[in-house]
Amino acid sequence: MNAPFQENRSGEKKSPLKVLIAAPRGFCAGVDRAIEIVERSIERYGAPVYVRHEIVHNRYVVEGLREKGAIFVEELDEVPDDAPVVFSAHGVPKSVPAEAERREMIYLDATCPLVSKVHRQAERQIEKGQHIIFIGHQGHPEVIGTMGQVPEGRMTLVETVDDVAKLSFTEEDDLAFLTQTTLSVDDTADVIRALKTRYPQIIAPKAEDICYATSNRQASVKAIAGECQLVLVIGAPNSSNSLRLVEVAERMGATSYLIQRADEIDPAWLENVDTVGVTAGASAPEVLVREVLAKLGEMCDVTEETVRTTEEKMIFKLPRQLTE
Structure with missing residues (x-):
């Protein structure tokens, strides 16, 4: 049987810490x-x-x-x-x-094929004479790229339910909507609901635009956050999908921090904490997850448990220039 406390390098007692590791996580x-x-x-x-x-x-x-x-x-x-x-x-x-x-x-x-799919949908909607309401974050590269697929003035960006309320279209206007691929599933559902309520004629995409990896990582955080006092999300501050993971964890009642590397962990975060969740955004490699787990192991007597909500087997082909 394990002792309730172990010693760290300085001989101090290390508190036990359960770490729930979300899966899927990291690279998509x-x-x-x-x-x-x-x-x-x-x-x-x-x-x-x-x-x-x-x-x-x-x-x-x-x-x-x-x-x-x-x-x-x-x-x-x-x-x-x-x-x-x-x-x-x-x-x-x-x-x-x-x-x-x-x-x-x-x-x-190197555009993600799921982003390219949204680009092609935008082109088809414009060909049909529809004005596109695009749900996304102002200034994000994906938003700039998608809005740049259609003539200027043919796409309107909204971020929130409040933005929908400010739109000046009527129920006679020919409208369609698309979404950024890395949004919060829950937030986007609220905005879509507001759009459909205000504009019953609005045309939805044939399939959800939020990508499988974004949805899966948010679902995996939901699966662990309810059991954690603290959730660490490994990702960059300009990574939309990583920021959404922090929001998801906080909505589940856990304190959550976005970190880029293990050295950003503040030991004070672990005070009075017995269960920590760890996940990584879609652009964070697994080596950084292991680095964070090693850092937690230096500070506490860690027990790891992986919580998997789904398997991912998606593979995308490389451009022909690199395979011919």
Whole structure:
């Protein structure tokens, strides 16, 4: 039988701590694909390979690719004509590949296929003469990319139920809606409900736009947060899906913090805590999860338990330039 307390390196007693590890967590198929596109591009074309915007929102991943020969820029005009460039997983406006083609550049599109699906839906809705209400977060790269798929003025962004109340459309207007793929499932359901109530004629997408990975990670947090006093979400502060995981945990009654690395854990957070949940956003690698668990093990006598809510088997194909 384990002793109720163990000693740490300084000889002090370590309190017992149960750690519930959410599964699924961490990398999704779109992130795996995007990172592999950058790595294979460097192998095929040689360094440097330019990447427009962070390939995924994770500093550890970005720094690792930078060490291999990736150069990250925000705009295409920062890329030399003769250098290969990769577009990030979040997607880009149509004007970006159009400019790359005008300059006869080698470019590879790492846009997540589920984001590309939303882009194609937007095009079809515009072809039908519909005005699109897009549910998303102002300024997020995915929102900028999606709104850039259609002529200016044909898509209106809303973030909240209050935004829906401020819309000036009528029940005679031909409307459709789409959503960012990394939103809160619950919040988005509320906004969609408000849209359908105000505009009964609004056309919904054929399938939910929030991606499987976002939904699955939120469900896995819900499965553990009710048993935890504290939930640690590993992810970047500019990662939409990671921020949503913090919100989900807090709604379940747990204190939750977004951290990028284990050294951000404040020992004070663990005071009077006997159960901690750990998860990671879709752009955070598993190595950072293990780092956090090791850090918790230094501070407490940890017992780990993985709580799995579903299996993920999704795989996305690489661009033809890298497979032919």
